[in-house]
Amino acid sequence: MRVSVAVHEICHVLYGEQPITLQSSMDRWFATSKDPNALFAYNYIDEALATACGNGWAYEQLSGKEDKTGWYDNEYINTFGHAIYPMVKEYIAANNQLDSAFVHRAIALFSDRFPVAYKNYQNLMNKVNIYTDAATQQDFGNINGVIHKYYRITSSYGSYPISESIQQLDQATGTQFFIVYRDHAANYKLLCERFRQLRSYKSDAEGVISFFDDQKRPVIILNAKDSSRIDRALAVMQSAGEVNSSKEFTPLE
Incomplete structure:
Protein backbone atom coordinates (compact mmCIF):
# COMPACT_ATOMS: atom_id res chain seq x y z
CA MET A 1 0.00 0.00 0.00
CA ARG A 2 1.28 3.44 -0.92
CA VAL A 3 0.19 4.90 2.44
CA SER A 4 2.28 2.41 4.40
CA VAL A 5 5.29 3.31 2.26
CA ALA A 6 4.64 7.00 2.96
CA VAL A 7 4.45 6.29 6.70
CA HIS A 8 7.74 4.40 6.41
CA GLU A 9 9.42 7.48 4.94
CA ILE A 10 7.77 9.84 7.45
CA CYS A 11 9.19 7.69 10.25
CA HIS A 12 12.71 8.38 9.01
CA VAL A 13 12.01 12.11 9.24
CA LEU A 14 10.55 11.76 12.74
CA TYR A 15 13.50 9.65 13.88
CA GLY A 16 15.90 12.31 12.68
CA GLU A 17 13.87 15.09 14.32
CA GLN A 18 13.48 13.48 17.74
CA PRO A 19 14.73 15.57 20.69
CA ILE A 20 18.51 15.75 21.03
CA THR A 21 18.26 14.51 24.61
CA LEU A 22 16.42 11.37 23.51
CA GLN A 23 18.82 10.73 20.63
CA SER A 24 21.79 11.16 22.94
CA SER A 25 20.23 8.75 25.41
CA MET A 26 19.62 6.20 22.66
CA ASP A 27 23.22 6.53 21.50
CA ARG A 28 24.36 5.89 25.06
CA TRP A 29 22.05 2.91 25.61
CA PHE A 30 23.38 1.20 22.50
CA ALA A 31 27.01 2.18 23.13
CA THR A 32 27.06 0.90 26.71
CA SER A 33 25.45 -2.44 25.93
CA LYS A 34 27.71 -5.43 26.53
CA ASP A 35 26.13 -7.34 23.66
CA PRO A 36 28.69 -7.70 20.82
CA ASN A 37 25.92 -7.11 18.30
CA ALA A 38 24.64 -3.87 19.87
CA LEU A 39 26.47 -1.66 17.37
CA PHE A 40 24.86 -3.45 14.46
CA ALA A 41 21.42 -3.30 16.04
CA TYR A 42 22.07 0.45 16.36
CA ASN A 43 23.07 0.71 12.70
CA TYR A 44 19.78 -0.87 11.64
CA ILE A 45 17.37 0.55 14.23
CA ASP A 46 16.26 3.59 12.19
CA GLU A 47 15.36 1.45 9.19
CA ALA A 48 13.86 -1.31 11.34
CA LEU A 49 11.61 1.16 13.18
CA ALA A 50 10.44 2.72 9.91
CA THR A 51 9.73 -0.75 8.53
CA ALA A 52 7.84 -1.88 11.64
CA CYS A 53 5.78 1.33 11.73
CA GLY A 54 5.11 1.72 8.02
CA ASN A 55 5.06 -1.78 6.58
CA GLY A 56 3.81 -3.30 9.83
CA TRP A 57 1.63 -1.00 11.94
CA ALA A 58 0.29 1.32 9.21
CA TYR A 59 -0.47 -1.61 6.91
CA GLU A 60 -2.36 -3.42 9.66
CA GLN A 61 -4.34 -0.29 10.53
CA LEU A 62 -5.40 0.17 6.91
CA SER A 63 -6.07 -3.45 5.96
CA GLY A 64 -7.19 -4.87 9.29
CA LYS A 65 -4.59 -7.62 9.17
CA GLU A 66 -0.85 -7.99 9.51
CA ASP A 67 1.22 -8.29 6.36
CA LYS A 68 2.89 -11.69 6.64
CA THR A 69 5.11 -11.18 3.60
CA GLY A 70 8.56 -9.65 3.45
CA TRP A 71 8.69 -5.95 4.33
CA TYR A 72 12.14 -4.98 3.14
CA ASP A 73 14.59 -6.33 0.58
CA ASN A 74 17.37 -6.78 3.12
CA GLU A 75 17.59 -9.78 5.43
CA TYR A 76 18.71 -7.81 8.47
CA ILE A 77 16.23 -4.95 8.16
CA ASN A 78 13.32 -7.24 7.28
CA THR A 79 13.99 -9.68 10.11
CA PHE A 80 14.72 -6.94 12.66
CA GLY A 81 11.61 -5.00 11.64
CA HIS A 82 9.41 -8.08 12.07
CA ALA A 83 11.08 -8.90 15.40
CA ILE A 84 10.42 -5.51 17.01
CA TYR A 85 6.95 -5.07 15.51
CA PRO A 86 5.01 -6.47 18.53
CA MET A 87 6.97 -4.12 20.77
CA VAL A 88 6.34 -1.19 18.40
CA LYS A 89 2.59 -1.89 18.47
CA GLU A 90 2.70 -2.03 22.25
CA TYR A 91 4.47 1.33 22.53
CA ILE A 92 2.20 3.03 20.00
CA ALA A 93 -0.92 1.74 21.78
CA ALA A 94 0.39 3.05 25.10
CA ASN A 95 1.55 6.33 23.52
CA ASN A 96 5.05 5.71 24.89
CA GLN A 97 8.26 7.12 23.48
CA LEU A 98 11.40 5.06 22.94
CA ASP A 99 13.21 4.29 26.19
CA SER A 100 16.06 2.19 27.54
CA ALA A 101 13.81 -0.84 28.00
CA PHE A 102 12.85 -0.71 24.32
CA VAL A 103 16.47 -0.40 23.23
CA HIS A 104 17.68 -3.27 25.40
CA ARG A 105 14.86 -5.52 24.19
CA ALA A 106 15.58 -4.53 20.59
CA ILE A 107 19.26 -5.39 20.98
CA ALA A 108 18.35 -8.77 22.49
CA LEU A 109 15.92 -9.50 19.64
CA PHE A 110 18.52 -8.59 17.03
CA SER A 111 21.23 -10.65 18.70
CA ASP A 112 18.89 -13.62 19.08
CA ARG A 113 18.22 -13.67 15.35
CA PHE A 114 21.75 -12.77 14.27
CA PRO A 115 24.11 -14.10 16.97
CA VAL A 116 27.28 -13.62 14.90
CA ALA A 117 26.29 -10.38 13.18
CA TYR A 118 29.42 -8.72 14.56
CA LYS A 119 31.57 -10.96 12.31
CA ASN A 120 29.48 -10.76 9.14
Whole structure:
Protein backbone atom coordinates (compact mmCIF):
# COMPACT_ATOMS: atom_id res chain seq x y z
CA MET A 1 0.00 0.00 0.00
CA ARG A 2 1.28 3.44 -0.92
CA VAL A 3 0.19 4.90 2.44
CA SER A 4 2.28 2.41 4.40
CA VAL A 5 5.29 3.31 2.26
CA ALA A 6 4.64 7.00 2.96
CA VAL A 7 4.45 6.29 6.70
CA HIS A 8 7.74 4.40 6.41
CA GLU A 9 9.42 7.48 4.94
CA ILE A 10 7.77 9.84 7.45
CA CYS A 11 9.19 7.69 10.25
CA HIS A 12 12.71 8.38 9.01
CA VAL A 13 12.01 12.11 9.24
CA LEU A 14 10.55 11.76 12.74
CA TYR A 15 13.50 9.65 13.88
CA GLY A 16 15.90 12.31 12.68
CA GLU A 17 13.87 15.09 14.32
CA GLN A 18 13.48 13.48 17.74
CA PRO A 19 14.73 15.57 20.69
CA ILE A 20 18.51 15.75 21.03
CA THR A 21 18.26 14.51 24.61
CA LEU A 22 16.42 11.37 23.51
CA GLN A 23 18.82 10.73 20.63
CA SER A 24 21.79 11.16 22.94
CA SER A 25 20.23 8.75 25.41
CA MET A 26 19.62 6.20 22.66
CA ASP A 27 23.22 6.53 21.50
CA ARG A 28 24.36 5.89 25.06
CA TRP A 29 22.05 2.91 25.61
CA PHE A 30 23.38 1.20 22.50
CA ALA A 31 27.01 2.18 23.13
CA THR A 32 27.06 0.90 26.71
CA SER A 33 25.45 -2.44 25.93
CA LYS A 34 27.71 -5.43 26.53
CA ASP A 35 26.13 -7.34 23.66
CA PRO A 36 28.69 -7.70 20.82
CA ASN A 37 25.92 -7.11 18.30
CA ALA A 38 24.64 -3.87 19.87
CA LEU A 39 26.47 -1.66 17.37
CA PHE A 40 24.86 -3.45 14.46
CA ALA A 41 21.42 -3.30 16.04
CA TYR A 42 22.07 0.45 16.36
CA ASN A 43 23.07 0.71 12.70
CA TYR A 44 19.78 -0.87 11.64
CA ILE A 45 17.37 0.55 14.23
CA ASP A 46 16.26 3.59 12.19
CA GLU A 47 15.36 1.45 9.19
CA ALA A 48 13.86 -1.31 11.34
CA LEU A 49 11.61 1.16 13.18
CA ALA A 50 10.44 2.72 9.91
CA THR A 51 9.73 -0.75 8.53
CA ALA A 52 7.84 -1.88 11.64
CA CYS A 53 5.78 1.33 11.73
CA GLY A 54 5.11 1.72 8.02
CA ASN A 55 5.06 -1.78 6.58
CA GLY A 56 3.81 -3.30 9.83
CA TRP A 57 1.63 -1.00 11.94
CA ALA A 58 0.29 1.32 9.21
CA TYR A 59 -0.47 -1.61 6.91
CA GLU A 60 -2.36 -3.42 9.66
CA GLN A 61 -4.34 -0.29 10.53
CA LEU A 62 -5.40 0.17 6.91
CA SER A 63 -6.07 -3.45 5.96
CA GLY A 64 -7.19 -4.87 9.29
CA LYS A 65 -4.59 -7.62 9.17
CA GLU A 66 -0.85 -7.99 9.51
CA ASP A 67 1.22 -8.29 6.36
CA LYS A 68 2.89 -11.69 6.64
CA THR A 69 5.11 -11.18 3.60
CA GLY A 70 8.56 -9.65 3.45
CA TRP A 71 8.69 -5.95 4.33
CA TYR A 72 12.14 -4.98 3.14
CA ASP A 73 14.59 -6.33 0.58
CA ASN A 74 17.37 -6.78 3.12
CA GLU A 75 17.59 -9.78 5.43
CA TYR A 76 18.71 -7.81 8.47
CA ILE A 77 16.23 -4.95 8.16
CA ASN A 78 13.32 -7.24 7.28
CA THR A 79 13.99 -9.68 10.11
CA PHE A 80 14.72 -6.94 12.66
CA GLY A 81 11.61 -5.00 11.64
CA HIS A 82 9.41 -8.08 12.07
CA ALA A 83 11.08 -8.90 15.40
CA ILE A 84 10.42 -5.51 17.01
CA TYR A 85 6.95 -5.07 15.51
CA PRO A 86 5.01 -6.47 18.53
CA MET A 87 6.97 -4.12 20.77
CA VAL A 88 6.34 -1.19 18.40
CA LYS A 89 2.59 -1.89 18.47
CA GLU A 90 2.70 -2.03 22.25
CA TYR A 91 4.47 1.33 22.53
CA ILE A 92 2.20 3.03 20.00
CA ALA A 93 -0.92 1.74 21.78
CA ALA A 94 0.39 3.05 25.10
CA ASN A 95 1.55 6.33 23.52
CA ASN A 96 5.05 5.71 24.89
CA GLN A 97 8.26 7.12 23.48
CA LEU A 98 11.40 5.06 22.94
CA ASP A 99 13.21 4.29 26.19
CA SER A 100 16.06 2.19 27.54
CA ALA A 101 13.81 -0.84 28.00
CA PHE A 102 12.85 -0.71 24.32
CA VAL A 103 16.47 -0.40 23.23
CA HIS A 104 17.68 -3.27 25.40
CA ARG A 105 14.86 -5.52 24.19
CA ALA A 106 15.58 -4.53 20.59
CA ILE A 107 19.26 -5.39 20.98
CA ALA A 108 18.35 -8.77 22.49
CA LEU A 109 15.92 -9.50 19.64
CA PHE A 110 18.52 -8.59 17.03
CA SER A 111 21.23 -10.65 18.70
CA ASP A 112 18.89 -13.62 19.08
CA ARG A 113 18.22 -13.67 15.35
CA PHE A 114 21.75 -12.77 14.27
CA PRO A 115 24.11 -14.10 16.97
CA VAL A 116 27.28 -13.62 14.90
CA ALA A 117 26.29 -10.38 13.18
CA TYR A 118 29.42 -8.72 14.56
CA LYS A 119 31.57 -10.96 12.31
CA ASN A 120 29.48 -10.76 9.14
CA TYR A 121 30.99 -8.74 6.30
CA GLN A 122 27.59 -7.47 5.22
CA ASN A 123 27.20 -5.78 8.60
CA LEU A 124 30.80 -4.70 8.89
CA MET A 125 30.57 -2.95 5.52
CA ASN A 126 27.33 -1.14 6.37
CA LYS A 127 29.28 1.70 7.99
CA VAL A 128 32.91 1.63 6.99
CA ASN A 129 36.18 3.54 6.67
CA ILE A 130 37.70 2.86 3.25
CA TYR A 131 41.41 3.32 2.53
CA THR A 132 42.78 2.69 -0.97
CA ASP A 133 45.81 3.23 -3.17
CA ALA A 134 43.80 5.44 -5.52
CA ALA A 135 45.82 8.24 -7.09
CA THR A 136 42.85 10.42 -8.05
CA GLN A 137 39.25 11.02 -7.05
CA GLN A 138 38.17 9.27 -10.25
CA ASP A 139 40.19 6.19 -9.31
CA PHE A 140 38.62 6.19 -5.86
CA GLY A 141 35.15 6.61 -7.37
CA ASN A 142 35.71 3.63 -9.65
CA ILE A 143 36.83 1.47 -6.72
CA ASN A 144 33.92 2.66 -4.61
CA GLY A 145 31.56 1.65 -7.41
CA VAL A 146 32.96 -1.89 -7.41
CA ILE A 147 32.58 -2.12 -3.63
CA HIS A 148 28.92 -1.11 -3.91
CA LYS A 149 28.33 -4.00 -6.32
CA TYR A 150 28.89 -6.36 -3.42
CA TYR A 151 27.81 -4.48 -0.29
CA ARG A 152 25.03 -2.19 0.84
CA ILE A 153 26.83 0.74 2.44
CA THR A 154 24.79 3.36 4.28
CA SER A 155 27.69 5.42 5.62
CA SER A 156 31.34 5.54 4.61
CA TYR A 157 34.48 7.60 4.96
CA GLY A 158 36.97 7.37 2.12
CA SER A 159 40.64 8.26 2.07
CA TYR A 160 43.58 7.82 -0.32
CA PRO A 161 46.38 7.02 -0.76
CA ILE A 162 47.01 4.73 2.20
CA SER A 163 50.39 6.29 2.97
CA GLU A 164 48.74 9.66 3.59
CA SER A 165 45.78 8.24 5.53
CA ILE A 166 47.51 6.00 8.04
CA GLN A 167 47.59 8.61 10.82
CA GLN A 168 43.80 8.80 10.79
CA LEU A 169 43.65 5.27 12.18
CA ASP A 170 44.40 6.56 15.66
CA GLN A 171 40.97 8.20 15.92
CA ALA A 172 38.97 6.03 13.52
CA THR A 173 36.22 3.80 14.87
CA GLY A 174 34.25 0.98 13.31
CA THR A 175 35.32 -1.13 10.34
CA GLN A 176 38.73 -0.34 8.84
CA PHE A 177 38.75 -1.52 5.21
CA PHE A 178 41.94 -1.37 3.13
CA ILE A 179 42.38 -2.10 -0.56
CA VAL A 180 46.05 -2.53 -1.48
CA TYR A 181 46.76 -2.82 -5.19
CA ARG A 182 50.07 -0.98 -5.66
CA ASP A 183 53.18 -0.22 -3.61
CA HIS A 184 52.52 -3.47 -1.76
CA ALA A 185 55.76 -3.68 0.22
CA ALA A 186 55.60 -0.06 1.40
CA ASN A 187 51.93 -0.28 2.32
CA TYR A 188 52.37 -3.55 4.19
CA LYS A 189 55.25 -2.05 6.14
CA LEU A 190 52.98 0.81 7.26
CA LEU A 191 50.08 -1.49 8.07
CA CYS A 192 52.25 -3.96 9.99
CA GLU A 193 53.34 -1.11 12.24
CA ARG A 194 49.68 -0.60 13.13
CA PHE A 195 48.40 -4.16 13.11
CA ARG A 196 50.55 -6.90 14.63
CA GLN A 197 48.07 -9.46 13.24
CA LEU A 198 49.33 -8.70 9.73
CA ARG A 199 52.99 -9.49 10.37
CA SER A 200 52.76 -13.17 9.48
CA TYR A 201 51.52 -12.44 5.96
CA LYS A 202 53.53 -11.53 2.86
CA SER A 203 52.90 -8.35 0.90
CA ASP A 204 52.85 -10.22 -2.43
CA ALA A 205 50.21 -12.77 -1.37
CA GLU A 206 46.91 -11.95 -3.08
CA GLY A 207 43.97 -12.47 -0.78
CA VAL A 208 41.60 -11.20 1.89
CA ILE A 209 42.87 -10.80 5.44
CA SER A 210 40.45 -9.99 8.27
CA PHE A 211 40.71 -9.83 12.04
CA PHE A 212 39.83 -7.77 15.10
CA ASP A 213 42.67 -5.49 16.14
CA ASP A 214 43.83 -4.68 19.66
CA GLN A 215 41.11 -2.02 19.92
CA LYS A 216 38.51 -4.66 18.97
CA ARG A 217 37.90 -2.93 15.64
CA PRO A 218 37.19 -5.12 12.61
CA VAL A 219 39.99 -4.79 10.05
CA ILE A 220 39.67 -6.09 6.48
CA ILE A 221 42.53 -5.92 3.99
CA LEU A 222 42.16 -6.82 0.32
CA ASN A 223 45.53 -7.42 -1.31
CA ALA A 224 45.34 -7.48 -5.11
CA LYS A 225 48.21 -7.37 -7.58
CA ASP A 226 46.57 -4.50 -9.49
CA SER A 227 43.25 -2.65 -9.86
CA SER A 228 41.88 -5.24 -12.29
CA ARG A 229 41.84 -7.81 -9.46
CA ILE A 230 39.81 -5.75 -6.98
CA ASP A 231 36.50 -7.08 -8.28
CA ARG A 232 37.76 -10.65 -7.86
CA ALA A 233 39.00 -9.89 -4.34
CA LEU A 234 35.59 -8.54 -3.36
CA ALA A 235 33.91 -11.64 -4.79
CA VAL A 236 36.19 -13.84 -2.67
CA MET A 237 35.44 -11.70 0.37
CA GLN A 238 31.70 -11.96 -0.22
CA SER A 239 31.97 -15.73 -0.59
CA ALA A 240 33.96 -16.03 2.66
CA GLY A 241 31.14 -14.19 4.41
CA GLU A 242 32.67 -13.27 7.76
CA VAL A 243 35.73 -12.72 9.90
CA ASN A 244 37.08 -16.13 10.85
CA SER A 245 39.61 -16.11 13.70
CA SER A 246 40.83 -19.58 12.75
CA LYS A 247 41.35 -18.60 9.11
CA GLU A 248 42.31 -14.94 8.83
CA PHE A 249 43.63 -15.24 5.25
CA THR A 250 41.56 -16.28 2.22
CA PRO A 251 43.61 -16.49 -1.01
CA LEU A 252 42.49 -15.23 -4.41
CA GLU A 253 42.35 -18.17 -6.78
